[in-house]
Amino acid sequence: MKLVIAIVNKDDEKKVQKALVENRFFATKLATAGTFLRAGNATFLVGVNDEKVQDIIDIIEKHSKKRTKLVPNTIVNEFGSFSSLPLEVEVGGATVFIVNVDQFIKI
Numbered sequence: 001m002k003l004v005i006a007i008v009n010k011d012d013e014k015k016v017q018k019a020l021v022e023n024r025f026f027a028t029k030l031a032t033a034g035t036f037l038r039a040g041n042a043t044f045l046v047g048v049n050d051e052k053v054q055d056i057i058d059i060i061e062k063h064s065k066k067r068t069k070l071v072p073n074t075i076v077n078e079f080g081s082f083s084s085l086p087l088e089v090e091v092g093g094a095t096v097f098i099v100n101v102d103q104f105i106k107i
Contacts, residue, residue, distance in 0.1 A: 001104055004046040004056050005097040007032065008064050012094070013042035015063040020046070025056055053098060064094040 008016050013029070020027050027046040034041055046056055073084040 001101040002048055002050055002053050003099045003101050004044070004048060004053060005099065006044045006046070006056075006060050007034075007095040008042050008044065008060065009067075009093065010040035010042060011067075012064045016042070016044065016060055016094075019059045019063050020044070020056070023055065023059060025052075025059070047101065047104060057096060060094050060096060066093040 006016070017027070017029060025046055025048065027044040030043040030045070032041045032043045044060075048056060068088050073087045
């Protein structure tokens with residue numbers, strides 16, 4: 001058995017959640033936030049048999065899109081801070097961890 005931990009952009013969370021349920025994968029969803037852009041995410045926790053892990057990855061990949069975003073670029077040095085042209089960064093998509101489960105107990 002595996003535990004799939006998927007951190008998904010908040011813009012994609014409803015599509016991912018709907019697709020997981022439609023495919024009969026039931027997950028716990030946590031509201032989380034990243035530290036880089038302080039943007040909202042959803043973290044899905046899904047317990048699944050080993051042979052179904054790729055199915056979950058495929059669902060997440062299909063419904064999680066990467067995007068670009070402009071973020072302020074502030075240069076800080078000994079003379080103060082200066083704003084520069086904004087930087088374009090890639091956001092979205094998903095980060096997925098797959099962890100072995102030694103034991104599963106439902107109480």
